[in-house]
Amino acid sequence: MSIADKSLTCSDCNEEFVFTVSEQEYYKGKGFDYQPQRCANCRSTLFERRRASGVRYRPARRTS
Numbered sequence: 001m002s003i004a005d006k007s008l009t010c011s012d013c014n015e016e017f018v019f020t021v022s023e024q025e026y027y028k029g030k031g032f033d034y035q036p037q038r039c040a041n042c043r044s045t046l047f048e049r050r051r052a053s054g055v056r057y058r059p060a061r062r063t064s
């Protein structure tokens with residue numbers, strides 16, 4: 001079975017975007033059965049917004 005670029009619709013802006021073969025392979029390689037919900041634009045907007053609001057990935061901290 002060969003994979004091809006997929007057209008998906010962004011859940012934020014309702015624009016069509018392409019889920020490319022290389023992206024599909026990337027997620028597959030990580031063992032995810034994953035389809036992005038948002039276009040690259042909205043994803044980066046979301047990422048910037050999160051970063052701006054001060055949410056970050058904290059390093060694991062020992063509790064004892």
Ligand SMILES: [Zn+2]
Binds near residue numbers: 041042043
């Ligand atoms: Zn979008």
